[in-house]
Amino acid sequence: MIDSVLLALFLPCLGMSAVFMVYMCLLWYATTHRPQVALPSKPSPEKGLSASQLEKMPRVTGKELLMGSECAVCLDEIENEQPARLVPGCNHGFHVECADTWLSRHPMCPVCRAKLDPQLLNPCENPC
Incomplete structure (x- = not known):
């Protein structure tokens, strides 16, 4: 009976920990492997009078x-x-x-x- 109570408490914690670890890995991958997007450059300012x-x-x-x-x-x-x-x-x-x-x-x-x-x-x- 004690074994079933421990399993009932331990398995959900183990599952949530696994989900958290997968989320952290995906978050790390997304932040370090971003595609290099070229930002639009500002139009060159017009030159004034001499x-x-x-x-x-x-x-x-x-x-x-x-x-x-x-x-x-x-x-x-x-x-x-x-x-x-x-x-x-x-x-x-x-x-x-x-x-x-x-x-x-x-x-x-x-x-x-x-x-x-x-x-x-x-x-x-x-x-x-």
Whole structure:
């Protein structure tokens, strides 16, 4: 009778231990033998404007701005006598330093995200 009680308690423990060991082996195998999946790479960021292209962009003073006097890059007011840079095409204005920093990294207007057309920066001398 004692033998049957011990077997009744021992066999379920032995079975659960075997199931646990199989689970641990499968878990180990799954973590160490993963297929090498190539993660999608980030698209290469667009290159900004060169220093020579930035110099070709129009410069005005703060009082000549038509579309407002707040610089969207630094969120500060462009004073009347401060130099400002206009983005060709959309005519948004920014502090010269702010615009040059932004446009050297991103070839688009910080306000409307309009792409800068290289032909606006390199106009032909003769009619094209």
